[in-house]
Amino acid sequence: MNLTFTFDGIASTIYIEEAFDDIHAILGGDADGGCARLLVCDENTAGIAAKIAPGIVGNAAGSTAGRTQGVRVIARSCEICVLPAGESAKNWANVEKILKAARDAGLGRDGVFIGVGGGVITDMTAFAASVYMRGAKLALAPTTLLGMVDAAVGGKTGFDLFGIKNFVGTFYPSPLVIMPLESLSTLSGREWKSGFAELLKTAVLDSDDDFLDRIGRLKGAFSSPDFPANILQDSFLRGELLACIARSVEIKGRIVEEDPEETGTRRRLLNLGHTFGHALEASAGLGRLTHGEAVAWGIARACDLGQSLGVTGRDRAEKITGLLFSFGYETWAPHPCMKDAGRFMDALFNDKKKTAGKLAFIVPERRGCGVVFIEKNKRTETERILHIINGEAA
Amino acid sequence: MNLTFTFDGIASTIYIEEAFDDIHAILGGDADGGCARLLVCDENTAGIAAKIAPGIVGNAAGSTAGRTQGVRVIARSCEICVLPAGESAKNWANVEKILKAARDAGLGRDGVFIGVGGGVITDMTAFAASVYMRGAKLALAPTTLLGMVDAAVGGKTGFDLFGIKNFVGTFYPSPLVIMPLESLSTLSGREWKSGFAELLKTAVLDSDDDFLDRIGRLKGAFSSPDFPANILQDSFLRGELLACIARSVEIKGRIVEEDPEETGTRRRLLNLGHTFGHALEASAGLGRLTHGEAVAWGIARACDLGQSLGVTGRDRAEKITGLLFSFGYETWAPHPCMKDAGRFMDALFNDKKKTAGKLAFIVPERRGCGVVFIEKNKRTETERILHIINGEAA
Incomplete structure (x- = not known):
């Protein structure tokens, strides 16, 4: 196709x-x-x-x-x-x-x-x-x-x-x-898992839950003793995988068509989980976690941030985080590979997506996701982030 | 302005x-x-x-x-x-x-x-x-x-x-x-001369001779004992220089607007003198000749090539080459810094503007310039180039 x-x-x-x-x-x-x-x-x-x-x-x-x-x-x-x-x-x-x-x-x-x-x-x-x-x-x-x-x-x-x-x-x-x-x-099991995090991310961006639910139906394959060979060998799973890849490519492609060089906020949506995720990768030491593992953890933090700001409903946050958990991703904060919160915060605010001292975070909304900005120099805002990455109540 | x-x-x-x-x-x-x-x-x-x-x-x-x-x-x-x-x-x-x-x-x-x-x-x-x-x-x-x-x-x-x-x-x-x-x-005198070659090049691309004649009126300033200080100190010369820069920027800008990424042939016109010139720079050793010195010599060769192909009239070739000569550029072939014709030809056909084995040359026409293509693998065509760079009759 x-x-x-x-x-x-x-x-x-x-x-x-x-x-x-x-x-x-x-x-x-x-x-x-x-x-x-x-x-x-x-x-x-x-x-x-x-x-x-x-x-x-x-x-x-x-x-x-x-x-x-x-x-x-x-x-x-x-x-x-x-x-x-x-x-x-x-x-x-x-x-x-x-x-x-x-x-x-x-x-x-x-x-x-x-x-x-x-x-x-x-x-x-x-x-x-x-x-x-x-x-x-x-x-x-x-x-x-x-x-x-x-x-x-x-x-x-x-x-x-x-x-x-x-x-x-x-x-x-x-x-x-x-x-x-x-x-x-x-691909190794860990590489499959890394890719699935981006599939899940794209599904969270979609305007309804159909894609998210479709991915959810694959979670049993992940805990099977035949994993990962089963995914390509089982013709049902293989068909589902192809459909998921195609849907993910389509969603990403349509977003990029609207904002190809990320000059607006549209393409930024694709960064769901990535701002937290990149900082985790840098703080843990590049190459220690797979990209997908870091992004999955970042999506869970985006749910925390969205809830803390009153943008993400509790049900939606629990659905997303629960699905991540069921695929075996680390969803709790602090992440065991996060060496030190100071280094994490430095990496976070050196993110290249920073604009005029503000950092854009993508958080889940009732349907799809939206962008919120956090100012580096506002103490209450950076403390909110610090609480979230440390797993403390805000 | x-x-x-x-x-x-x-x-x-x-x-x-x-x-x-x-x-x-x-x-x-x-x-x-x-x-x-x-x-x-x-x-x-x-x-x-x-x-x-x-x-x-x-x-x-x-x-x-x-x-x-x-x-x-x-x-x-x-x-x-x-x-x-x-x-x-x-x-x-x-x-x-x-x-x-x-x-x-x-x-x-x-x-x-x-x-x-x-x-x-x-x-x-x-x-x-x-x-x-x-x-x-x-x-x-x-x-x-x-x-x-x-x-x-x-x-x-x-x-x-x-x-x-x-x-x-x-x-x-x-x-x-x-x-x-x-x-x-x-700027030193040599740097002025290097820049003037690009001014002359742009003037040759123009649809009439007004710009070329305007530059021609500045040649006396080049042989003055006060050169190059006179150009900025003399208010007439300074005004003429400003007008020449503005005209050159305008011509180049309009050409680039029509073909910004050189996917067509329009922007290639700006390469007048550059295909020969780059090969001369490479053959002489990068940095030995100024860019403008190489380009001026390349424009003279483009006149030779155009005449050899019957595209450039003798009068137009003589007017352009004569003007280059009057500004003190080396216009004769072979160039004294051209170490060896084989190395020159190699550099010429490694030019990055090469497309499917064909090399585009810009040659003066009755008004402005046009593009001609030379095939690397056609012996009669490469021999024509060899004669031109060696200053032999084709």
């Missing part, structure tokens, strides 16, 4: 495909008139990249400390750049590696960058494409649930700098996004 | 001001509601930056090998980042310095980057602003003639990588560009 959006005047088509062969067909043609291509992946997704791109030949040109890195030639017109895996690889040095591989592969401004991997790979590949000779062509194939329902949709690109996530980045929507459902079979 | 354009939906106002005080007034107000600002300059423009930005206090925080580098505090809400001067400084390390200074100064997404300097500083500052938290605010104050008539207008940003000029960059028009005419008093 496919969905089409227009982000900032750029048409973006998103294909959700069950089998690699279908993707092969979408990417494999001469759609780009034989322009040079560069496939970017990491050690974990090199195998998927090989299945997506036709006729890989040759081996890694370079290998560092047992890692498969370097440039391999795929057929005549496609080369591959294999990067180390993980959030710690999301830096300028690896963006430069992508740019160098592209230059070595002879890509012009009409060359195509194809990112195959999780959010780290798709964010970096899209950033590299956006600045390569001031903008080259781009296609993304997210291979994780998190990448499908979040990172690869909506045009945000970037890498980490000075310990701040996505401190450097651009808005550069990918005209083509291909989601190979088959690639999810390699 | 000021000119207003709309680049890719972004309003860009360009002020051409004779005195620093006027600029101080434009920048000095609370137009940005007290948002944090970062002033970026180099060792040569720190003095101008001090005159433009109100109330610099403190001294350079860091000093390397006698160079004034580091961060100084201007008043409460403006800090300054001083970079080394020159094309060799146009790299990621210095972009990262700008990003770090911005973070240290507490800039949010609503913070303002103000670039004060030549094209190297304005290109890097604009790039840094374009990727800082996915896009911050920007103002540019070009202090060189080249910066005024070219680099700071039209939204191209970037830095050099792998020895290729502006290999990494974005399109990010500055909503505010302020040209302090007074800052030109510090």
Whole structure:
């Protein structure tokens, strides 16, 4: 199935495909008139990249400390750049590696960058494409649930700098996004859980509870001894998953269409759970918690904040927090990985979404969510946040 | 005086001001509601930056090998980042310095980057602003003639990588560009000459010869023993210069409005002389020739190519080349700094403007200019170029 959006005047088509062969067909043609291509992946997704791109030949040109890195030639017109895996690889040095591989592969401004991997790979590949000779062509194939329902949709690109996530980045929507459902079979249980947090987040943003209830019906699969294999093997679960991904992509896509560069407040809604979540990730030490674990905890805190401000009703807060809990997320404050509240508050108020000293928080309303602003210099407001992250009554 | 354009939906106002005080007034107000600002300059423009930005206090925080580098505090809400001067400084390390200074100064997404300097500083500052938290605010104050008539207008940003000029960059028009005419008093004769080449280029693009003839009337000033001081001191010359800058900005601005991201062929017209010129700069060794010297020689080659293809009439070619010669530019082929024709041809066909193996050249027509394409793999076409750069009859 496919969905089409227009982000900032750029048409973006998103294909959700069950089998690699279908993707092969979408990417494999001469759609780009034989322009040079560069496939970017990491050690974990090199195998998927090989299945997506036709006729890989040759081996890694370079290998560092047992890692498969370097440039391999795929057929005549496609080369591959294999990067180390993980959030710690999301830096300028690896963006430069992508740019160098592209230059070595002879890509012009009409060359195509194809990112195959999780959010780290798709964010970096899209950033590299956006600045390569001031903008080259781009296609993304997210291979994780998190990448499908979040990172690869909506045009945000970037890498980490000075310990701040996505401190450097651009808005550069990918005209083509291909989601190979088959690639999810390699995900660990923790990676599934990380992606489900973004699914839940998007469902909380929806104007009714249908999507939230649909996700809720999958919670039994999470506690099954067959998890996570059951999700793709059971045809009912697999169908439900596909429907959830499609619904999530649709909700996100429509929001981004209305406010592509987050100049208004509309796109900010997608930050539900993220302001608290990013601060938790920074305070715990980047890479310790998965993004989804931090976001799920952040959604629970958003419910606390909304209740404290009288915006979120008790029933709605309990429904959301209860659902998070049933999927196994840590929902209580303080979070066991939160090392120190002072550091957490510093990270919170250094958030890049800060505007004129005010920080935007998204909180659940009776239907969907709304934006509230907290001023850094108002003591009563920062104390409210401090109470919430410490799990104290406000 | 000021000119207003709309680049890719972004309003860009360009002020051409004779005195620093006027600029101080434009920048000095609370137009940005007290948002944090970062002033970026180099060792040569720190003095101008001090005159433009109100109330610099403190001294350079860091000093390397006698160079004034580091961060100084201007008043409460403006800090300054001083970079080394020159094309060799146009790299990621210095972009990262700008990003770090911005973070240290507490800039949010609503913070303002103000670039004060030549094209190297304005290109890097604009790039840094374009990727800082996915896009911050920007103002540019070009202090060189080249910066005024070219680099700071039209939204191209970037830095050099792998020895290729502006290999990494974005399109990010500055909503505010302020040209302090007074800052030109510090330019050397060679820097004046470099800027005049872009003025001449723009005049060749114009639909009639009025602008070209106007520039022609300034050539006497170039051979005067009082050059370059005479240009700003003589009120007639000063008025003519202002008119030439304004006309050049207007022509460039209108072209960019029609094709902001160079997706069509319209903006390519601004590359007149640049395809040959960039290859000459690369072949001679980056930094050996000024940009304008290379472009002037490139315009002469574009006349040769146009004549060889029957597009440029002999009279028009002679008028343009004669004018370049009268301003003291090297117009003959081969250029004395062109080390080897093979290296030149390699640099030429690695140009980032290459599309599907074809290279676009701009050549003068009876009025204005047009685009012609040369195929890398057609021997007769590459031999034509080789003859032209070697100064041989085609």
